[in-house]
Amino acid sequence: MTYDGETDEALIGRYAGGDSSAFEMLYRRHEMRAWRYLDRNLSDQAAADGLLQEVWFLIARDAEQYDPGTRFRTWLFSLIHTRMIDSVQESQRQAATEQAADTSTAAAGHEPLIALNDAIRQLSREQREAFLLQMEGQLSIDEVARVTDSTFETTKTRLRNARAHLRELLDQPA
Amino acid sequence: MNAEAEPSSSRQEDVDDKYRRLSALAPSRPSVWVRRSVLAHAKQLVAERAIRIGPAAAAHVADKPMPVTTEIQSTAEDSAPAWRRRPAIFGAGAVLVAVVIALVVSQLYHDLKSPTALLTPGSPSPATAQQPIPPATETMSPTTQAASPAAQATSPTAQATSPTAPVISPTAKATSPTAQAISPTAGTTPPDAPAATLPPR
Numbered sequence: 001m002t003y004d005g006e007t008d009e010a011l012i013g014r015y016a017g018g019d020s021s022a023f024e025m026l027y028r029r030h031e032m033r034a035w036r037y038l039d040r041n042l043s044d045q046a047a048a049d050g051l052l053q054e055v056w057f058l059i060a061r062d063a064e065q066y067d068p069g070t071r072f073r074t075w076l077f078s079l080i081h082t083r084m085i086d087s088v089q090e091s092q093r094q095a096a097t098e099q100a101a102d103t104s105t106a107a108a109g110h111e112p113l114i115a116l117n118d119a120i121r122q123l124s125r126e127q128r129e130a131f132l133l134q135m136e137g138q139l140s141i142d143e144v145a146r147v148t149d150s151t152f153e154t155t156k157t158r159l160r161n162a163r164a165h166l167r168e169l170l171d172q173p174a
Numbered sequence: 175m176n177a178e179a180e181p182s183s184s185r186q187e188d189v190d191d192k193y194r195r196l197s198a199l200a201p202s203r204p205s206v207w208v209r210r211s212v213l214a215h216a217k218q219l220v221a222e223r224a225i226r227i228g229p230a231a232a233a234h235v236a237d238k239p240m241p242v243t244t245e246i247q248s249t250a251e252d253s254a255p256a257w258r259r260r261p262a263i264f265g266a267g268a269v270l271v272a273v274v275i276a277l278v279v280s281q282l283y284h285d286l287k288s289p290t291a292l293l294t295p296g297s298p299s300p301a302t303a304q305q306p307i308p309p310a311t312e313t314m315s316p317t318t319q320a321a322s323p324a325a326q327a328t329s330p331t332a333q334a335t336s337p338t339a340p341v342i343s344p345t346a347k348a349t350s351p352t353a354q355a356i357s358p359t360a361g362t363t364p365p366d367a368p369a370a371t372l373p374p375r
Contacts, residue, residue: 015216015220018224020213020216020217023213023220024216027209027212031204031209032203032204035203036197036200039202048204049205049207049208052204052208052212053211053212056212056216060212061219064223112196112199113196115196116192116196116197135190135193163189166189166193167189170192
């Protein structure tokens with residue numbers, strides 16, 4: 001059965017009703033973006049994998065409690081963001097920073113990509129999270145503000161600054 | 175203002191486009207084992223939920239009050255004995271009334287017979303004495319004759335329990351006024367009065 005025309009909200013509803021193929025469709029739709037959000041924030045593929053798994057386990061578990069009034073994508077990235085913050089606090093962040101060097105080495109041969117990763121890493125945590133939530137999560141400013149527990153204006157400023165900073169960094173000659 | 179806003183907006187879009195373009199080049203992907211474990215976990219949860227909900231739903235249904243249709247059925251079942259009981263009560267009452275009437279009338283006749291015998295001692299003709307005493311119901315000519323079929327209809331217990339209970343119950347009700355009509359007659363009749371009902375010699 002194909003669910004191409006189905007919305008995320010309909011799919012999670014189907015899964016809550018016992019249709020596991022709807023969950024698979026939902027997972028495949030958001031897998032890459034969710035993972036990139038984690039990977040770009042943590043600069044750690046293994047940590048991103050672990051958190052991605054944790055978050056989707058939570059979604060599978062709480063599918064029945066899903067509020068249809070909330071956009072699924074907002075719920076997903078809210079869970080990802082919260083879990084990521086917890087994880088970072090748990091691991092004292094230093095470990096993630098150490099592993100960032102390994103990621104850069106692993107991406108050798110893809111210079112533009114390394115530049116992008118470096119540029120994103122140079123953003124402040126708040127700017128990076130807001131920017132990635134909008135780019136990977138495809139969330140509106142209002143949704144980003146809710147996920148990051150910030151005001152609309154603060155989020156808007158963060159996003160503007162993040163883009164300005166990235167442009168500078170990416171425009172720099174290698 | 176607009177002139178400043180437009181380049182600013184277009185520059186933002188440039189950054190976004192650049193980000194998307196470079197992201198698409200990224201060879202890194204989430205591990206396959208993550209996908210496998212997530213999907214397997216999701217399937218497992220669905221299976222567990224189905225098992226858990228299955229018996230739970232059955233227990234829930236058992237605990238719940240009966241659905242409306244069953245309730246209606248149960249109400250009908252409860253009311254059916256009431257229907258059956260009501261005519262039985264009326265029937266029994268009617269039988270009781272008939273027995274009482276019979277006793278009263280027979281007593282009345284017995285009393286009538288004795289004073290007559292006393293009044294005309296030694297001269298009661300055997301014919302008079304032997305004259306067949308009409309049954310209690312027959313003595314009450316128009317009223318009792320009208321009531322007698324009702325009393326006959328209600329007196330058999332079998333009819334009281336017959337399935338045509340609603341038909342019986344009004345009949346049984348009809349007997350009680352008849353009985354009331356009879357009993358005052360019997361009750362108010364003075365001991366001397368029945369002598370007048372005796373056939374003339």
